[in-house]
Amino acid sequence: MTGSLPPPLVVILGALLVPFLKGRVRSAYLLALPAVSFAFLLGFEKGVSWHGYAFGHELTLMRVDQLSLVFSYIFHIALFVGLLFALHVRDTTQHVAALIYGGSALGAVLAGDLIVFWLCWEAMAVSSTFLVLARRQPGANGAAMRSLMVQLVSGLLVLIGIALHVHHTGSIAFDSMTPESGSIFDLEWTGAGTLLIFLGLGIKCGWPLLHNWICDGYPAATATGTVFLSAFTTKTAVYALARGFPGTEELIWIGTGMAVFPIFFAVIENDVRRVLCYSMINQVGFMVVGVGIGTPLAISGTAAHAFCHILYKALLFMTAGAVIYRTGRTKCTDLGGLHRTMPWTTAFCVVGAASISAFPLFSGFIAKSLIMIAAAEAGQHVVWLLLLFAAAGVFHHAGIKIPFFVFFSHDSGLRPKEAPKNMLFAMGLGAAACIGLGAFPELLYRHLPYAIPEHAMPYTTSHVIQQFQLLVWSALAFCTLMLTGLYPPELRSVNLDSDVWYRRGAPAFVRFVGGPLMAGFGWLSHTVHVTVPRGLRYFAKNPAGAMKLAVDRFLLGWAGMFRSMGAIDRAQHRLVKDQRRYEDARPGAVWPIGTTVLYSVIAFLVFLLVYLIR
Amino acid sequence: MSEHHAPIPTEPVPNPEDPGTFVPVRTAADGDQSTWFTRNVKGIVKATYVLAAVLVLLDFTYGKHSHFEIEDIFGFYGFYGFVGCVTLVLLAKLLRKFVMRPEDYYDR
Numbered sequence: 159m160t161g162s163l164p165p166p167l168v169v170i171l172g173a174l175l176v177p178f179l180k181g182r183v184r185s186a187y188l189l190a191l192p193a194v195s196f197a198f199l200l201g202f203e204k205g206v207s208w209h210g211y212a213f214g215h216e217l218t219l220m221r222v223d224q225l226s227l228v229f230s231y232i233f234h235i236a237l238f239v240g241l242l243f244a245l246h247v248r249d250t251t252q253h254v255a256a257l258i259y260g261g262s263a264l265g266a267v268l269a270g271d272l273i274v275f276w277l278c279w280e281a282m283a284v285s286s287t288f289l290v291l292a293r294r295q296p297g298a299n300g301a302a303m304r305s306l307m308v309q310l311v312s313g314l315l316v317l318i319g320i321a322l323h324v325h326h327t328g329s330i331a332f333d334s335m336t337p338e339s340g341s342i343f344d345l346e347w348t349g350a351g352t353l354l355i356f357l358g359l360g361i362k363c364g365w366p367l368l369h370n371w372i373c374d375g376y377p378a379a380t381a382t383g384t385v386f387l388s389a390f391t392t393k394t395a396v397y398a399l400a401r402g403f404p405g406t407e408e409l410i411w412i413g414t415g416m417a418v419f420p421i422f423f424a425v426i427e428n429d430v431r432r433v434l435c436y437s438m439i440n441q442v443g444f445m446v447v448g449v450g451i452g453t454p455l456a457i458s459g460t461a462a463h464a465f466c467h468i469l470y471k472a473l474l475f476m477t478a479g480a481v482i483y484r485t486g487r488t489k490c491t492d493l494g495g496l497h498r499t500m501p502w503t504t505a506f507c508v509v510g511a512a513s514i515s516a517f518p519l520f521s522g523f524i525a526k527s528l529i530m531i532a533a534a535e536a537g538q539h540v541v542w543l544l545l546l547f548a549a550a551g552v553f554h555h556a557g558i559k560i561p562f563f564v565f566f567s568h569d570s571g572l573r574p575k576e577a578p579k580n581m582l583f584a585m586g587l588g589a590a591a592c593i594g595l596g597a598f599p600e601l602l603y604r605h606l607p608y609a610i611p612e613h614a615m616p617y618t619t620s621h622v623i624q625q626f627q628l629l630v631w632s633a634l635a636f637c638t639l640m641l642t643g644l645y646p647p648e649l650r651s652v653n654l655d656s657d658v659w660y661r662r663g664a665p666a667f668v669r670f671v672g673g674p675l676m677a678g679f680g681w682l683s684h685t686v687h688v689t690v691p692r693g694l695r696y697f698a699k700n701p702a703g704a705m706k707l708a709v710d711r712f713l714l715g716w717a718g719m720f721r722s723m724g725a726i727d728r729a730q731h732r733l734v735k736d737q738r739r740y741e742d743a744r745p746g747a748v749w750p751i752g753t754t755v756l757y758s759v760i761a762f763l764v765f766l767l768v769y770l771i772r
Numbered sequence: 773m774s775e776h777h778a779p780i781p782t783e784p785v786p787n788p789e790d791p792g793t794f795v796p797v798r799t800a801a802d803g804d805q806s807t808w809f810t811r812n813v814k815g816i817v818k819a820t821y822v823l824a825a826v827l828v829l830l831d832f833t834y835g836k837h838s839h840f841e842i843e844d845i846f847g848f849y850g851f852y853g854f855v856g857c858v859t860l861v862l863l864a865k866l867l868r869k870f871v872m873r874p875e876d877y878y879d880r
Binding site: 381421422423425426482483484485486491492494497498499531534535539542543546547550551554566568569570571572573574575613618619620621623624625626627628629630631632633634635636637638639641644645646647648649650651652653654655661662 | 776777778780781782785786787788789790795796797798802805807809817820821823824827828830831834835836837839840842843847849850851852853854856857858860861862863864865867868870871872873874875877878
């Protein structure tokens with residue numbers, strides 16, 4: 159549509175102006191940018207627009223439909239809330255990085271084809287890294303580089319996948335690539351390219367064993383940076399899966415795995431933000447299951463869950479960020495009892511915890527239930543039971559553990575000031591949105607890709623009571639385990655996860671390369687560059703003499719074997735004589751014709767032998 | 773459990789996240805540090821037990837919209853949540869045996 163600029167361009171180009179602004183003007187500008195971009199988004203009608211010709215294809219910058227709209231809405235909200243939360247930050251790098259990161263996330267969900275999508279996908283990986291680097295601590299730098307590597311591998315896989323896919327199908331369209339059989343391994347249908355795209359998306363989505371860059375990188379980011387990180391990358395991956403692979407049955411089990419395994423790590427993790435990362439993977443697992451089921455209800459449930467999840471996860475990361483900003487501590491063992499001096503932050507954290515745990519009247523409830531019902535309707539008995547277990551588990555660690563160990567529990571003695579005003583406003587906005595959506599689900603449902611059928615509406619007597627039952631009895635389990643002392647204490651520790659193979663393996667590899675491998679190469683290098691040339695020089699100085707000496711040495715050895723003193727004497731004598739002759743020779747001067755002929759004959763013989771043997 | 777916690781500081785501690793500032797700490801002059809929460813922990817736990825019982829009893833009062841037969845079992849959700857969480861915590865405790873390492877493990 160004419161007169162409207164694409165939101166990704168507005169945000170990314172707008173970011174470039176930030177370094178030139180200062181003080182209140184900059185604050186106002188930062189908050190205005192997402193709002194202006196949002197207004198431009200509303201100016202677009204459904205359909206594709208902003209075409210351009212590059213790389214031999216017609217690229218499409220904007221595809222506005224119900225699925226991309228719902229993700230763009232929430233990305234705008236997350237960007238606004240995140241910027242408000244970070245408004246006090248003086249470091250320009252962080253604001254610029256956050257805007258470019260959010261802008262490219264918008265670009266990815268609004269992209270009309272695979273190539274534009276991939277460009278944004280890479281821009282996200284790079285810009286998000288600066289939010290970790292901006293912490294300016296050695297530990298954070300390492301984590302930033304590690305997670306960047308993993309994300310770049312993902313980008314590479316997607317790129318190769320796209321190239322193969324385009325070669326296979328001749329089209330760069332970003333539509334459903336799900337095979338008719340529903341299995342991604344139906345390679346005749348999909349081709350290897352599709353499989354690579356699938357895997358590349360999976361890395362950024364945080365699939366089991368591919369997930370650890372999240373738990374490694376995100377907790378190392380700045381107090382405000384994690385809020386942006388939690389919103390964009392994984393949810394863009396969810397969007398891409400929902401766009402490209404709805405109804406791919408492998409996703410059901412992958413998602414169930416994501417929902418179940420991280421909660422075990424979350425229970426024993428000491429770092430507050432790492433606990434939140436594990437629970438994020440758990441929540442994204444629900445979305446991936448929804449994509450895998452692929453029914454209209456499931457896809458709508460996925461979009462709804464992504465929407466709500468971004469809000470409450472950002473809220474939780476904001477409360478953690480406020481605590482980190484005020485105390486400089488991130489470990490459960492170092493925190494506790496903060497509700498005395500940070501009552502507002504505590505209250506917002508409890509709202510976020512209630513939302514992620516899906517308490518009725520909070521946003522998680524109205525979204526998670528859609529996916530649960532879709533799983534039940536698809537007849538996925540075991541998956542449904544496992545998801546229910548994961549839902550109880552998330553309450554246990556994100557819903558109880560986080561607020562309890564940070565704000566209540568034992569008194570750490572710390573009396574930090576309440577969070578700054580801009581942080582409080584941002585958290586308040588997030589909390590209000592969580593409660594608002596929970597209380598009035600229609601606000602969200604009407605924007606979903608497919609209408610929610612009457613029977614899936616969350617507020618039924620049976621569903622509300624059952625959900626309360628599940629959660630209160632989970633709380634009961636927590637109380638009982640705490641009172642009986644069975645609950646594992648918070649310990650200063652790190653837990654091995656799938657990152658161990660590169661965090662320990664890579665240094666071990668470097669040691670191997672620096673030690674044995676380099677020694678081997680050193681020997682080889684010495685042989686090729688020193689030993690052999692030296693030998694050749696020795697030989698070339700007086701070839702006949704050198705050969706004579708070789709024969710003399712052989713004969714001396716031969717004589718030595720028979721212990722015949724006379725023969726040894728003669729051989730030694732000859733050797734000394736020949737050695738003197740060899741030394742006397744000037745290069746090129748003593749090359750009797752006979753010797754030259756002898757060489758030529760030997761060379762010809764060797765040639766002849768080689769020729770005959772072949 | 774307390775031996776795992778950081779020692780309680782007696783004077784303001786530096787805040788690495790906001791260089792140049794200090795985190796205030798509790799002083800002797802602060803006196804009684806109890807709050808509504810610390811005074812009522814026992815009450816909160818008791819309320820949880822009562823609420824749990826009430827919620828299970830409520831199962832008698834409404835018609836369930838079940839997808840699976842297992843949901844029709846009396847108090848299924850409560851039971852499942854409780855057993856699930858206890859299993860979760862105990863298995864996680866077991867997991868520590870295999871994956872827990874000292875805090876500086878990756879720095880060595």
